[in-house]
Amino acid sequence: MTRPQSEAEYLARMVPSSVAATSLNRRTLFKGAVGGAAALSIPGLLAACGSTSSGAAASGGSAKGTVTFGSNASDATPKKSFAAQVAAFQTASGNTVKVNTVDHNTFQENINNYLQGNPDDVFTWFAGYRMRFFAAQGLAGDVSDVWPKLSGYTDGFKSASTGDDGKQYLVPYDYYPWALFYRKSVWAAKGYTVPTTLDELTALSKQMQKDGLVPIAFADKDGWPAMGTFDVLNMRVNGYQFHIDLMAGKKAWNGPEVKKVFDAWTGLLPYHQSNALGRTWQEAAQTLQQKKAGMYLLGLFVAQQFTAAEQSDIDFFTFPAIDSTIGSDALDAPIDGMMMRNKPKNEAGAKAFLEYIGSVDAQKIALANDPGNLYPNSGVDTSSYTALQKKASELVGSAKNIAQFLDRDTRPDFASTVMIPQLQAFIKDPTKVNDILDSIESQKKSIFTA
Amino acid sequence: MSQDYPLVAAQTAVQTPTKAPRLRRGRGRRRLRGADRIIVILMVTIPTLLVVGLVWLPAIASVLLSFTSWNGIGGLSTIKWIGTTNYENVFTNYPPFHPAIQNNALWLIVLFLLATPFGMFLAVLLDKEIKGSRVYQTAIYVPVVLSLALVGFIWQLFYSYDQGLLNSVLGTHIDWYGDDKVNIWAVLVASGWRHVGYVMLLYLAGLKGVDPTLREAAAVDGASETTVFFRVVFPVMRPINVIVFVITVIESLRAFDLVWVVNKGRNGLELISALVTQNIVGEASRIGFGSALATIMLVIALVFITIYLATVLREEK
Numbered sequence A: 001m002t003r004p005q006s007e008a009e010y011l012a013r014m015v016p017s018s019v020a021a022t023s024l025n026r027r028t029l030f031k032g033a034v035g036g037a038a039a040l041s042i043p044g045l046l047a048a049c050g051s052t053s054s055g056a057a058a059s060g061g062s063a064k065g066t067v068t069f070g071s072n073a074s075d076a077t078p079k080k081s082f083a084a085q086v087a088a089f090q091t092a093s094g095n096t097v098k099v100n101t102v103d104h105n106t107f108q109e110n111i112n113n114y115l116q117g118n119p120d121d122v123f124t125w126f127a128g129y130r131m132r133f134f135a136a137q138g139l140a141g142d143v144s145d146v147w148p149k150l151s152g153y154t155d156g157f158k159s160a161s162t163g164d165d166g167k168q169y170l171v172p173y174d175y176y177p178w179a180l181f182y183r184k185s186v187w188a189a190k191g192y193t194v195p196t197t198l199d200e201l202t203a204l205s206k207q208m209q210k211d212g213l214v215p216i217a218f219a220d221k222d223g224w225p226a227m228g229t230f231d232v233l234n235m236r237v238n239g240y241q242f243h244i245d246l247m248a249g250k251k252a253w254n255g256p257e258v259k260k261v262f263d264a265w266t267g268l269l270p271y272h273q274s275n276a277l278g279r280t281w282q283e284a285a286q287t288l289q290q291k292k293a294g295m296y297l298l299g300l301f302v303a304q305q306f307t308a309a310e311q312s313d314i315d316f317f318t319f320p321a322i323d324s325t326i327g328s329d330a331l332d333a334p335i336d337g338m339m340m341r342n343k344p345k346n347e348a349g350a351k352a353f354l355e356y357i358g359s360v361d362a363q364k365i366a367l368a369n370d371p372g373n374l375y376p377n378s379g380v381d382t383s384s385y386t387a388l389q390k391k392a393s394e395l396v397g398s399a400k401n402i403a404q405f406l407d408r409d410t411r412p413d414f415a416s417t418v419m420i421p422q423l424q425a426f427i428k429d430p431t432k433v434n435d436i437l438d439s440i441e442s443q444k445k446s447i448f449t450a
Numbered sequence B: 001m002s003q004d005y006p007l008v009a010a011q012t013a014v015q016t017p018t019k020a021p022r023l024r025r026g027r028g029r030r031r032l033r034g035a036d037r038i039i040v041i042l043m044v045t046i047p048t049l050l051v052v053g054l055v056w057l058p059a060i061a062s063v064l065l066s067f068t069s070w071n072g073i074g075g076l077s078t079i080k081w082i083g084t085t086n087y088e089n090v091f092t093n094y095p096p097f098h099p100a101i102q103n104n105a106l107w108l109i110v111l112f113l114l115a116t117p118f119g120m121f122l123a124v125l126l127d128k129e130i131k132g133s134r135v136y137q138t139a140i141y142v143p144v145v146l147s148l149a150l151v152g153f154i155w156q157l158f159y160s161y162d163q164g165l166l167n168s169v170l171g172t173h174i175d176w177y178g179d180d181k182v183n184i185w186a187v188l189v190a191s192g193w194r195h196v197g198y199v200m201l202l203y204l205a206g207l208k209g210v211d212p213t214l215r216e217a218a219a220v221d222g223a224s225e226t227t228v229f230f231r232v233v234f235p236v237m238r239p240i241n242v243i244v245f246v247i248t249v250i251e252s253l254r255a256f257d258l259v260w261v262v263n264k265g266r267n268g269l270e271l272i273s274a275l276v277t278q279n280i281v282g283e284a285s286r287i288g289f290g291s292a293l294a295t296i297m298l299v300i301a302l303v304f305i306t307i308y309l310a311t312v313l314r315e316e317k
Helices: A007-013 A026-037 A039-058 A076-093 A104-109 A111-116 A129-136 A155-160 A184-190 A198-210 A225-237 A240-247 A256-271 A281-289 A300-305 A308-313 A347-357 A360-369 A387-398 A412-428 A430-448 B005-015 B019-065 B085-092 B097-126 B133-145 B148-159 B165-170 B183-208 B212-220 B225-236 B238-253 B257-263 B272-280 B287-316
Strands: A066-071 A096-101 A122-126 A171-175 A178-183 A214-217 A293-299 A314-317 A330-332 A335-340 A401-403
Touching (some): A066 A076, A076 A360, A178 A184, A178 A225, A178 A281, A178 A300, A184 A314, A198 A214, A198 A256, A198 A293, A225 A240, A225 A330, A225 A401, A225 A412, A240 A256, A240 A401, A256 A412, A256 A430, A281 A293, A281 A300, A300 A387, A308 A314, A308 A387, A314 A387, A412 A430, A412 B272, B085 B287, B097 B133, B097 B183, B097 B272, B148 B165, B148 B183, B148 B257, B183 B257, B212 B225, B225 B238
Parallel strands (some): A214 A293
Antiparallel strands (some): A122 A335, A178 A293
16 A cells, blocks of 8 residues: 555545545545534444455455354244354355354344444345345445356346346345235134135135134234235235335325225224234234134244144135236245345455355255245255245245335335334224325325435 | 531631641642642543533534434435424424324323322331331332333233233233323333332432431421421422432433333334434434434423523522
8 A cells, every 4th residue: 555645545545435435525524523423423433444444354365264244043943043054164165154143123223333333244134125225335245246156046036136236235045925824723624715806805704703713813013014914915906016116115105006005904904803003923923823813914934933733734825816907926025135245354255155055055954944934045955845835935936026025125214114103003093094195105205305 | 508617617717827737738739739730620621521522512413413314324425414304394294203292291290290209108108117118118119120121021911912911800901002092001100110119219218318306396396297297308308309300300201111112112102212213223214303303302301401400500599
């Protein structure tokens, strides 16, 4: 490095390239001084320290070394699964992986500060809008050259891993579909059959009520489960493309299309478990497990609330068609993946780790340790899937369009500060739907144009 | 202060007659002046820097940020100046805001009218040295010591709709946490539960410090228990009363933890502090908007601080 010729040049070197790209002048420096005092921007200053030191370290460029890995897998089962994969990677490659596990929700809530601070070389995240957003902000590293080395991934997974600039930023390691789950034994005893239209679903719900069951278990205390109901209804009423445009802020929430979605939902609400706003998804899943409810719309992870012996009694079907011209071939199937930080300390090692995570070997280990998910690499032997996993994998395989989930498909500020309270307001009082939709639209405008 | 003055003067008067000590003291003062000055400068500047750096600058930065739009990502040059738009949105385009103001006010009223007097009442009872008063003290104070996560968990066991103690024992079907007309009261009970213990301990400590001869004198004059408390003990406890009042106001303004544990401050449990957190700390990162909410909270707090300071200063005069 040459000596800096001026003070400005010297200061410019202390700033990470992502920030430096946005011309540095006296005014931005002054703003830095003011904002730096705010506790919130302290991570930003730390980012400056972290990135400069990593820039120097990355020039080493050897594949052998230490890779740091930030994991959100705080639950016992996925944690064990990652530990086994990391151990196998260390033996195979000679690299050392330092795993830094953080509580799942905390990881997600702190992601902004984490990525701007000193993130690990590789970290867990999700496909969707947020992944593309971080990529566009220069907070994630381009892993396009890992993708040609991955075999067994369909184009669907590749496009879900692609940023706005056409480069790949994610390597998927598992996914799970959302569907209506039920207990085979209950359905067999009562002689229920799988509904394929909304009318059949309504008729079935009425029958279940007569039989003393809650037709559809429901919980929304935490705010996100109702998003799954909205997603699937919107994809059934208006189709996948409208749903994605709506999530991107391109369509109006108070237009006739969205109104129709909420009309359909209003029609189904009497068959949903009441008092949903005080219930967690675990409690709702237990009403299904205790045979008090007939169905439950949730992700495959609902199986966690069932005992090992009951696993084979769980079955599901995709949400039935509402509009026959649109059909029922779109669904929510969120993809979990790993990303690389911008300018990792050990880039070669990080890419080797990502390549390994996407390999058949790694996903076989994952399957052996965690049967609660599906694994994206088609080389994984599906004969070792449970019946439930096999069926789930067929469902996703036959789906024409896959959405990620409301809070992964749209801006997080919109999803958490607008959609959660407004969906809860709708569940509380569906008659206020017009006011609610007007409010969503007006808040959306203030957020998307800000 | 004026009462103390003769005492100080008397001491000085005893020490000053001889010349030698005065000289020695004079030399000592000169010798220590350098070190003293440094110590005084340090004692003034370090706390000042801490207060300015950790309180004033962040507060001013928050106020400044409240006029901007920023998602917390990228350099500070990505901050956009948008005038009062955030405030307009808070008041006209943010449904949770009005319930939050109402809930904060309700919180203050309930703590002030119910929890605080009840805590004082328990303190007066326990001050009577009744049998097993230590056990009662501990039992009432335990909620204050418990960690927040544990408090949330304990009340979840009571309030859960499907599996909670209250609904099973009472045979009711009340959605304690989910029904937005009920949940604020459910949380206020839990909050009062902690607050009562806190006030009780503070007040009990104060009562122990009241000169027993005052009560005896009043009793000899034929005053009843109630009269003794309201006419003698309560006025004597004035400093403690002010502290208890201030703590009640502070607790109701910074109320946050319980609603956050219950449902992150949504659906009937909106509080300004929870809204600030939802907007700034989580994934949302609406830094400017959240700062506007924080500034509004600061203004409300300033109203109470001004009233308090005005009262205290007026009385000192």
